[in-house]
Amino acid sequence: MPDGAAPVLDVRGLKTVFRTRGGEIHAVNSVSFHLRPGELLGVVGESGSGKSVTMMSLIGLLPSPPAEVRAGEVLLGGRDLLKLQPRELQEVRGAKVGFVFQDPMTSLNPVFTVGNQIMEPLMKHMGMSKAQAETRAAELLALVGIPDAKKRLKSYPHQFSGGMRQRVMIAIALACDPDVLIADEPTTALDVTIQAQIIELVKELRQKLGMAIVWITHDLGVIAGIADRVMVMYGGQVVEQAPVRELFSNPQHPYTRALLKTVPSLTGERAARLEVIQGQPPILAGEPVACPFRARCAHAFDRCHAENPLRRAIDGRPVGQGHDVACHWSAGGAHG
Amino acid sequence: ERGADGEVKVFYYQAVSTLNAYLSSGTKDVEAGSLVLEPLAGFDQDGQMFPRLAAEIPTVENGGVSADLTSITWKLKEGLVWSDGTPVTSADVKFTWEYCTHPEGGCAQGAKYEGIKSIDTPDDLTVVITFEGPKPYPYQPFTGGTAPILQKAQFEACLGAAAASCVEQNSKPVGTGPFIVTDFKVNDVVTFEANPNYRDPAKPAFAKVTLKGGGDALAAASAVMETGEFDYAWNTQINPEQQAQMEAGGKGSFVNAFGTLVERIEINMTNPDPALPEGERSTVKHPHPILTDANVRKALSMAIDRQTLVDVGYGGAGRPTCNLVPAPAFQASDNTGCLTQDIEGAKALLEGAGWTDSDGDGIRDKDGKKLSLVYQTTVNPVRQDFQALIKGWWNEIGVEVELKAIDPSVFFGGDAASPDTFQKFYADVEMYANNFDGTDAEPYMSQYLCDKIPGPENQWQGENINRFCDPAYDAMVKELSTTSGIDARGALVMKLNDMLTKDSNIVIPLVDRGRFSAKSNTLDGFVMNSWDTELWNAQDWTRAK
Amino acid sequence: MLSFTLRRLLTAIPTLLLISLVIFLLVDLAPGSPMSDIPLTVPPEVRQKMIAAMGADQPVFVRYLLWLKQFFWVEPLYGIDALFGTDFAQGAQRIISWQSKAPVFQIIGERLPQTLTVVGTAYLIGVLIALPIGIYSAYRQYSWFDQAGTFFAMAGFSVPTFFTGNVLILIFAVNLGWFPTIYDTNLEVVDWASFKAMLAQMALPVTVLALFNAAEISRYTRSSVLENLGQDYVRTARAKGMGEGKVVLKHVLRNSLIPVVTVIALGLPTVFGGAIVTEQIFKINGIGAALIGAIHVSDLPTVQTVTFIFAVLIVMFNLIADILYGILDPRIRYD
Amino acid sequence: MTDTTIQTDKPRGPWGDVWAQFRKHKGAMAALVMLGTLAVFCLIGPLVWRIDPNFIETDTVKMFKMRNQGPSFAHPLGTDQLGRDMLARMMFGGRISLAVGTVAMLVAIFIGTTVGVLAGYFRRIDGLLMRLTDLFLALPLLPLLLVMMFLFRDTVAGILGPRLGTFLLIVMAIGLTSWMHAARIVRGEVLALKEREFVLAARSIGTPSRRIIIRHILPNVLSPVLVAATLGIAAAIITESVLSFLGLGFPPDFPTWGRLLYDGIAEIRTYPERVIWPGIAISLTVLSVNYIGDGLRDALDPRIRGR
Amino acid sequence: MKSPLVQVRGLKMHFPIHAGLLRRKVGAVKAVDGVSFDIFEGETLGLVGESGCGKSTVGRALLRLYELTEGSVVIDGEDIATLAPDALRKKRPTMQMVFQDPQASLNPRMTVAAIIGEPLDEHTGWDAAKKTARVYELMDQVGLNRRFANRYPHEFSGGQRQRIGIARALALNPKFIVCDEPIAALDVSIQAQVVNLLEDLQDRLGLTYLFISHDLSMVRHIADRVAVMYLGQIAELSPREALYARPLHPYAEALLSAVPEPDPTMESRRQRIILKGDVPSPANPPKGCNFCTRCPKVMAVCREVEPRLAEVEPGRFVACHLFDNNAGGQASPGAEVREHNQQGEQR
């Protein structure tokens, strides 16, 4: 991985709120991360921690109202996406940033053929004619491993199985050779055997096409298999970020540690009892004033209830580059 | 000059469904047909008979009617031709009789040809009708818009059961009248044009008649009086305020003519009590517990203010009356006694007759019988207003009234299975209007004969709605049937009329309802007629210059 | 799909037969009588004869079977004869209206054009107004446009047509005199003037009906579009960089129209029958007016035939709606 | 940031949420107020405004003076062609119209729900019941209604008296011809509910069908039924007035809004207010009810409620 | 060796497909097509497999929530499959179910107390006080605060809802509980809570579980023996450790290899077996071995002959032609082995 290369995507201090009847929900709080060319960034965190909202905020996919991106910069190729006009943003979506969503069953339009749906971005962003787009669409389908691609262009989504649909989604996302591919839990809805197929596919495509990928998932196993770097989110914030091996071998944040322990292993020692994280995830109402994890944290102390911790590096490298964590407590024992 | 005045537009809110008067007898159908088909003689605005196809009106004096009153001889005008150019002959006349009297034909005007023994056609222009016995009024057959002459050539194939399936013939009859049918849309619109072979070469002035149907009286009146879309609208019976308002618009005027149509309350002389077994309700087996008391009937009549009824419901289209036969003059009684309301008198009368409010509930009673009536009529706004008003007055004199309104198609439908027909009379009093055809009241008066009482035996088909039975009355009707001479007959009719109304209050006449139509100011020559069809002189209509 | 259609058609036959029987019996049971508009001057014997001549005195089952034969056998023959100039019918007895003594099918044939032009136009216009309103209302949910559209739609089907109709007539036809009050069925469009006359006489009824129809369809459209706007594939389309126009007018609309089209198809039978009240108000002598007229005078053959034709239409359009659904939505494959 | 748990200690039933959402629907709230006002007008009004709606001066001179009056203190809505007080008639008519709407809706909903639940729940009778529903759907309503009115009006009136009889008949006739929509909706819901896991759970416990229906299915089809019910009221009010319009509704001396409107139309040119009052009353009621239905639909739909 | 509490023999569950002009039955979705196994008292049998392979159907058929097409299910000595409705109702307390979706399996319009109390209403004639007491006891048992008794399901978190479902299942003191993916809809951090609860209850009450899941790591944690299903049939049934250490059936092997391990070092070394293609439709299963269309070790015989589930090693049953020889040869089938031969009679 080219460690020093300039990032293709640089997100700084992103803040997204939902205005709802019950008040504002601060779904994403000062999230910063970057993505280097060819890198695969894994994002984990429990349900509702703001993973999807973060990614959709980047290219304005959230419905507004109720969503509102309050602050931050999203630099893609030197341009701040948050400052673009809707029309300019459309040029970015699909062309520079590809998106794959969780549920392949509902993410494709049921009444148009698969071919039609792959060709759309091609014709829009690449200015291809219909015939050209069709040829390219067939290539893409073949690329994602769907046999008899040319014929299958005329099929409707419901004629495909879940795995195949997810491949079609990937083909659509890849259609215009985006710089960044964001995959929001692309395999959660799929069976393990199919998941394995998709993961292999992505690995292969990454090698072939060399784009940068953000991969959101619940599943630490998936992360372990494919990510270069991992970002852990909790309560709308990034709580820990590190290269993948570093994270698994030396987790710092109490949440990360707990998370790693709750998952039973397939091969290792079989624990008599599973570790549990007690309590409920936080409700993200209002401006965060304390650590979101405090109520479930075994190590929480006064400061945790009074102050929201900032991300701090723990391996000397600047925050975001190496291993950093947002916690007042430090694993070493000393209070940070 | 024929055809010079272009098109005239006529509106009948009840749409025309056939032009053959023998198959429908609905007024609108008869009237529309009368533009094409003509009888031997018609009636003018005064009820006087005048020849149409006949050369003259046969009478005993001119020898046309035999002295023993058993036959009548009609002479046709010479040179008459059908609209297709063929000559009109006595054979057509005879055929018409055969057509209507065919047992399977279901002719609606059968009554007109009753009592005819034979019809002979000694020559092409002479028709001799022989009756089974003496006919003091021998003019029933072939007179008036309801008994026009059909063309034999056209209708020959339509005798009997085939009558109804002769669609083409019934909708486009060949006639002698001023117009011929060019287009007929059932229950919608009929288009006529001037008959090129009409006997008067200068007539009709209009080249085209459009006779549109559908809607309601209000729309009909409005179309003439307000929007001017039509020249003439038939039967524009609307409430008096609207009459005034529309007339103020100045586009047209309402025309009226009084005939024999009388809105009346009929009294049930038999007991309609629902508690009686079916088949015995409203039959002579059970006389009415209250209404057989003449005082009650009289009091009911006295309590009514007929002028108010007219003012509320009819305006120019009606006038108060005390008679069942209000016209023509030679047979109309001059009763006026009922015209002033007398509530106090009515109360006194009841009081005197023993009907007192013994239990203080505001309702009079006698011998445990409450003065409580069911009062039925058809669904119709004016009638409902009448019901409300009369109920008020009757309540005032201590009579309890329950109102009932029945759909006209049921009420007048004559279905023996329905409890709601006016013949079954499952009510104490009922209100409707009736009249008679032409000027001869004899059949009308014979409705009240004892043997015409409806009941289960005759499938409730009798015409004596009141179940009135008086031998003296029967005897007088018999006398009428053998009396000839207009005045003598007229006198008898007056007596009969009084027996039913003034003397016994079996029938409580309310309003003499005229024909009431709307006419545009640009239509000239229109003369209202209540004895024949309203289009009787369409050949004389012209466009006002 | 074919087999589905066939199966539905097959099951439709017994349903329709049952319906025809129910209608026949119900109408027959009704206490009205065909004699009611005959003046009281006509004596009872004559009435009796007239009833017999119409065949109305036959037992109900005899009449029903005869009617069945006429409806399903004789009338089609006449239809063929009329089309090809053949003579298969050979003068067999048609269904004859008791009231007018004319064949019911001829009456229907005369009435259909009015009904189709007025109610059909109204329906078409209604749909054409409803779709954009519905779509935009949904797209801008809770905007003032949506609120106004909702109000318009609600008012549209809350205010009875006989109320609006009469008020419109009073204002525009009677007081302002812009439009005629009586519909002229003889009017044929041959030139500009007659075209204008046609427009004038259609204006009011079409407005009333179109508003009513538009109200309903716009609500359906709105909720259908709303439903689809929340679907994942819309997000996918946006993520592909599609413009809003394309997202809404292509992706969302196509899906939203599936239920709407079927609603429209289901509403079509009302084009033939449902406008009874409107025809009554505007004096359009269409099918609805014919039916009401026939009911009022107990013209049983007409009532039975016309209501049965409505029933056939309803069944047929139900089927068409289902088939349309299958065609529009590739996920639905019957059998 | 509030704390993690959802332990708000005030247990608010699901209806609390519905009401909260419903309150947000401005139109529906306005409609509710409107309908409340109308109901108060009709139900309480006659207790305050004690003029008999059918009172006519028997003295003809007085009667003539009283006819066709414009609004005045004595008669805020004027009088009709027989001098009857329009305000009283409107109040009285409203009672009937509202009662017809409500009761007819109840009849329709009862039949519809029963048929729908049975068809949806018991596979064996599904086909039969659905064909029945189709049959009713395919029967053209207006003629059917007319025929039913003809047929039974007097039998029923004979037993119950003309007013109650007609009322019952109209209500039954409207109810019997308008349950199909509810039946279809309910059946659809039940088919889906039947597959829901909580029904399966009940079955695994051994709950018999009858109790499953009562305890689990019915409460959960309540929301579509409620919505159908509000719309049903609106439809029934309109149908009653159409029947009146075609001259087949209540006896003419029995004012209902539909009847008043019908009678008023004959006088629309001279006294347009006679049409306007009942017309507006009907329209407002139906509009309110429709709006309430709309609001309920939103409020009862958890997907929308979540927003 | 304890005796089996549940004995399933030749269980078949076919859902008919109707088509054509007359809606005749033209075929069937063979959701479960001949499955036999035993569950011993106090043990947890894990049932894993891909989506749609028939796991839930087996679970539901076991409780006779479906009318079986064929086969017998003997629970505690009685054949559920043929029990008359009344007897079945009486039997219901012994067997209960916990459902996948804690939201969907709770009636949104009933309070927690009513939900947990429903089985009591159905099967006991207790008075209100006794019922309430039992409901509270159950709530304590599953770790729900008694204060919540009058709340509605939507006021709870996913894990809490699942506890309500478990409490309901426990109400009648069942012996046997089918857990149909009880944790699939829960967040990872909550899953552990529920699994621990299930284990605790088993220890305390001596329950027997059929634990259906597609999370193989969780099954490894909780189950004693594991059945791997593929397309309506059992491919392999082995004790947990043996299966995870060395899966015998190629499908089980592939399945296990597809599960990602939360360990980057291991992951980078793992050699995955990637199966080609998709699961065939259960309406139209391939001839021969079900798995032959995707099997990396497919042989000619696989496409012709349907393999039988046979005990190839002690306690390990596999339906695969690769082990045809072993079945008879290697292991000398002792009496004990025969005794709980998992092979159904009919086939």
Ligand SMILES: Nc1ncnc2c1ncn2[C@@H]1O[C@H](COP(=O)(O)OP(=O)(O)OP(=O)(O)O)[C@@H](O)[C@H]1O
């Ligand atoms: N439309 C919305 N309105 C209000 N709140 C929302 C909306 N969408 C998301 N949220 C809130 O934003 C927060 C983050 O949601 P997000 O979907 O990003 O979570 P996630 O990490 O992707 O979870 P999952 O793993 O379940 O997908 C949640 O608390 C959610 O309730």
Ligand SMILES: Nc1ncnc2c1ncn2[C@@H]1O[C@H](COP(=O)(O)OP(=O)(O)OP(=O)(O)O)[C@@H](O)[C@H]1O
């Ligand atoms: N009621 C039914 N009618 C027809 N087919 C059914 C029915 N229930 C299940 N099936 C079919 O039976 C097969 C097995 O379904 P089942 O629900 O048992 O799978 P599963 O293994 O539980 O899957 P999942 O992991 O998705 O829950 C599937 O193909 C399904 O489509």
Ligand SMILES: [Mg+2]
């Ligand atoms: Mg997400």
Ligand SMILES: [Mg+2]
């Ligand atoms: Mg399952």
